[in-house]
Amino acid sequence: MKKVFNFTLLAAVLVLSSCNNNTTPVVQSESTEASPAAGQSAVQDNESAKDVVKVAASSKDHTTLVAAVKQAQLVDALSNAGPFTVFAPTNAAFEKLPKGTVEDLMKPENKEKLQDILQYHVYVGSLNTDLMQDGQTLNEVNGGNITISKKDGKVMINNSATIIASIPASNGIIHVIDAVLLPPAK
Template identity: 60%
Template structure:
């Protein structure tokens, strides 16, 4: 019985030695090994699940300016993550109401931090559907600023911008708005 542990070690060693291939050096990566994926959550493709915030916005002709800004601000991966998020999404016409040249200026690489601040002012962490809003309610946004909700009958506003529609997504909700929200 004293030789049993040694016998187990010898057999285990033989099995391990037989697993390595003499044709493949130990430092070579096996063909079956998974290679790291470059790109974040936005690079994952899934045509069967409900679309996330970025996918819904990208599919909307009314949000092409917002989608371009999210890309320049490098927030695509953040907004495709699980969240949940409530996004107040200005339509293209909302961006056109800004002073001439504002959007073009914000899309420059050197203005990325300003653009991120503005876009993050449109995002609340958590899901708030319209039935949860109360008149005068204050919400803390991702950039650290606060927005104020207005409820007057069926009309709901955020800092005076009217919510035109609400769209559920896999990682939150989009409230389509008619103005760009600017941090104080």
């Protein structure tokens, strides 16, 4: 199991190191329709034909996340082939943070901190909720770990964020969550 996580981390480093190239690979996948659910506003039936960035950009509930991804210069990395599992906080989730937190993170001098937080929301690999196990640990792109818990049909991340919807994309899957995940201090 440890070799899988090391490989995952290596893959994440390779993906992130390629974010400076200006080309986006063409990804072909089977079309899977997403059923509408909470947190999926403006999500069309053909979302799985779009990459995770384009899916998030089409949601009015994720404008803060999309702005943060742009500010952190992670658009190219997340538009690559992946696959990625993105835990995507809604605008309401960002609003739960202490006043001024988002504005502070969006400052150019806090770019690395913003990248660290956003990369803590990304797992290299496509993981549907039915494949997630209670107590499972996932190594995120920033090198930190998150823990999955399942209870009463709900899937939670770090016992702080609940997955409220899942949306397939051409390069992975987006799990809409109701809280921002903050990485542990390094």
